[in-house]
Amino acid sequence: MTVAPEQNQQGEAPPVPEGHVRLTIDGVDVVAPKGEMLIRTAERLGIVIPRFCDHPLLEPAGACRQCLVEVEMGGRPMPKPQASCTMAVADGMVVRTQRTSPVADKAQQGVMELLLINHPLDCPICDKGGECPLQNQALKHGRADSRFVDVKRTFPKPIPVTSQILLDRERCVLCQRCTRFSQQIAGDRFLDMLERGVHQQVGTSGTAAIEGAGGTGEQSYFSGNTIQICPVGALTSAAYRFRARPFDLMSTPSVCEHCASGCAQRTDWRRGKVMRRLAGEDPAVNEEWNCDKGRFAFTYTTAADRVLRPMVRDDRSGELREASWTEALRTAADGLLAARKKNGVGVLAGGRLTVEDAYAYAKFARVALGTNDVDFRARPHSTEELEFLASEVVGTRLDDEGVSYADLEAAPAVLCVAFEPEEESPIVFLRLRKAARTGKTRVFHIGQWRTPSVEKTFGELVACAPGAEATVVSALPLRSERADVVEALRRTGSVVLVGERAAEIPGLFSAVVRLADLTGARLAWVPRRAGERGALEAGVLPTLLPGGRPVTDPDARAEVELSWGLRPGALPARPGRDTGAMLAAATSGELSGLVVGGVDPYDLPDPRLAEEALRAADFVVSLELRHSAVTAHADVVLPVAPAVEKSGSYLNWEGRQRPFGTILEGTGAVPDCRVLDTLAVEMDADLFTQTPEATADDLQRLGVYSGRRPDTPREPASAAHRPGQGQAVLATWRQLIDNGSLQDGEPHLAGTARAPVARLSAVTARRLGVVFGEPVTVATERGAVTLPAAETDLPDGVVWLPTNSGPSAVRRNLGAGHGALVTVTAAPTGGEA
């Protein structure tokens, strides 16, 4: 805090630092940075001025007038009290708040009384009661009773803004925080102000009484934040409304398990049940925001199909039956030992593990199974990606090469390649938008159409056919019409962000590395899932041991052997199989067993192959939360704890550690690392991963690789497929809110998903005989997806589908991915083919 230091002996105040001013607030001398609003300066002195519309992350509005103070400038009192949230500090200012100025105090009491005349007295049933800024400040700064004896303004209540967000307009104090959040932060105009005077209200085009407006309102992925910043109970969620009182809840800091943004959260729970989640405060990461998935998608842990007891497949009936841990672990150990002996066992670990659990899988594979057949990539992946991760990503640390959120905000230019920020990493999206809106950051996107991410980051799109990204990136420095992109990236601090879709485009990672080298831009990988970066560092890859050590480097292996207490030469020296190769090997019998941790086969590039592999493998052990397509084939199912029932940490896309503690204690659920540790003991191997803490220590002891980094990938850029008669090239990626199983059990959230549509350009539609608004069928020889067609600015010959939304299960139904050739036909009306 920059409170002015004491005056020196001569009675002179020390000089004010450059860019600062000196003023007094309630008689206290204070030095403040230029431009700081009075309300903030006062706050730093511990003087809290009541406020409603003010929010440090929103632009000042000065609307509620609750924060009035008296101000004297140059010895002259200003004639009216001033809003301290809109008035910046100035040299020599004398400020008197409610604590020392009767005028300010009366003004504040007056505004408070006015705010309350139309506010209902329904605090006893209002969700906000107990944590309500209006309630708290009215008690602190308001009159004990109201002089208002006339008729209050009322509204029918509540109106649903979306399936999730409800609005009680009579509770609203019209501070415009929610509408300013929508406009400024999220950029989706989810809410806006309507009408005027005392009839002014928050609403959407759907709630507007304007004749013919008839809209349905704007969709938003960030709508829950409006509830959190509402200073009254006007905005509530269908999920939490009337479920609890804040003073009956326990609040525990937590970290979001949904994506690699790594939001700090707060989890509110009682009696063993999570009641709600809120965005936590972390200025370096999510500031004070989160996305609706992070906020609302937590009921999956209480789904009816949750696995709570170990299960083994009954020899006679062929069905899974509950078993004791002892029996299940024994059965699993025997089966795995036999399979190891035969043709070996592979480990599919999934991308949602904590660092600790991931490390346990990595160690289990090497120590208990003696293999490098281990991969966390339960999604399309490539060898080129492996090389990229090993040479460019693993081991980069925030304090040196690593790119951070702050770096994005300060970057002169950011290029997003095969990455859809709003859908794949919502907080990265918010930061890019902020950088572009308030700073001078230019955001470029290499993609297919002007998506909401492009629009809302004020982005410039370099459009190409799906599959042509690598060619386009390679050609950027050569094409004079795109010289601006390269020029912008050359400016110090520029960043290239590459997403997981790049693994579906041969040559793209190589091209991106070359572009970064050429321009000096820094490079960061933004995976979708929360566990991927951690699993990379933990060595859950066929070519990397923990700490980014290449399995092929004898020194690296020796380090690990020493640390793990293995005999020299115990670690396999040859790179293992990746996910796809493991599945192929299992199908052909070259691999006898599989250990699968939290993998949904329908997320894999070829779900049919995955199912065949699970069927063909001699022995399958599944570590799972809920019954799935994997448990359906598993010989032993071992239940594991969801994030809320264990401790651990994630590494977000920056590589930043996001540790969290157990929220729901004593549920009996155990983390993967513990299950694997015990299983290993049954197999006569020691992992020392009994607890997440012990596991973290074990990993810590290993340290990171200090040897030579593997070479960067050098894969030639591939060209996009050329569609033939009746064909198009498929562009596809996942929507933030979709059919993902971690969103199960939350219908209110599901209702806020973007409506699934098949997108294509007018020219393509005409060529293929497709009519916009009518159903269109996209098919491969494996199956078909039918969705309404929507006109979009896609390149010609391209059709876009959401990967896993509504009826559009692209991998499961089409067995295809981004860049594949598909046939497109106008569907006869009446549903899915």
Next chain:
Amino acid sequence: MNATNGADGRDARVGPVTPVLTKRWMSPRSWTLKTYEQLEGYTALRKALRAHPDQLIQLVKDSGLRGRGGAGFPAGMKWGFIPQNDGKPHYLVINADEGEPGTCKDVPLMMADPHSLVEGVIITAYAIRSHYAAIYVRGEALHCIRRVHAAVQEAYRAGYLGKDILGSGFDLDVVVHAGAGAYICGEETALLDSLEGKRGQPRLKPPFPATAGLYSAPTVVNNVETIASVPYIVNGGSGWFRTMGTEKSPGPKIYSITGHVERPGQYEAPLGITLRELLKLAGGMKDNIPLKFWTPGGSSTPLLTAEHLDVPLDFEGAAEAGSMLGTTAIQVFNETVSVPWAVMKWTEFYEHESCGKCTPCREGTFWLAQVLQRMLRGEGTPEDVETLLDVCDNILGRSFCALGDGATSPITSAIKYFRHEFLELCEKNQPALAGAQS
């Protein structure tokens, strides 16, 4: 209302009422370009285009012309705030929203002599280096919008607008924009938002329009009458302009007189004229029923009484009398009118027109209107009078823009001079003598 033109001199028994702004109003088809040109129209423009823009700004500064939209801000100084050579477009916006209750001067001016406004616009735009001007006309004044529109079209055809005006190399486009009838859209920043297609609500200042106005570019917003005065200053010079009015409030001014007078209408007079003199021009009180109260500049200016007949009606004189000059909209009420009733009507106006952005005005006007309505129903109590005053105290100087301040003026001034009428309403517990006959 039959717009009686008091400026033709025949009624003038007081003051040097040589008509300036209204001098063409009685001419046949005064609104046409032809008439305008016959009566010195567009001569000032030719003169102005030969001058350096900075000379024009200086001229207007020297003339002492003050804004006629209500606040009386010196026009030349406002123009001088526009940053030059900043590489941004500059805009001139004419505030023709004329919403202040009782105000009826801009619409008649635009009806009778729209070209004087257009000529003023061109000269002003040239002075501030703007190539785009908008005239934001109150939406309800449909025929006025058409007339200004027609004048702009005529001016385009005659080469006064468009490219290379009169061979000077100066380009200017003028758009006539119809508002949607919201009082708040007369507030200059709400007007700018409305012009940009947004909901009309006042903006946070700073930045002021001179640095970030329309589309965030430097913008001058001036009232119709302010700009229509400019051609006369260019032709007559600042010294001539200063021969009228007072030292601090120079120039001629259109006073609109409504209510209980014999001949309501627009009366042009030098600033500083008194109500007593104006009443003479307007033929005196209607039916000789004595004056009870009046507003010097619309309902947002505290009302005055018969005691104030000799207050000089310029910015300083009105302020000294505890009121404001406002828009020189003089509303005259005789003895038959109940003060609380009139105040309730005005308050209902403010409640209806509050934009809703800030708490004091939105909630305060809603409350005040209900209290007054209740009092007028005979259900008030003496405490209500104190509540009215205290609520006004919590609005005045606490609201976001001056609309809220204005809403308190009728109430506080009425209670100041006519408290007994409010108290009587409460005691007798019966409806007031509604001034419905007016």
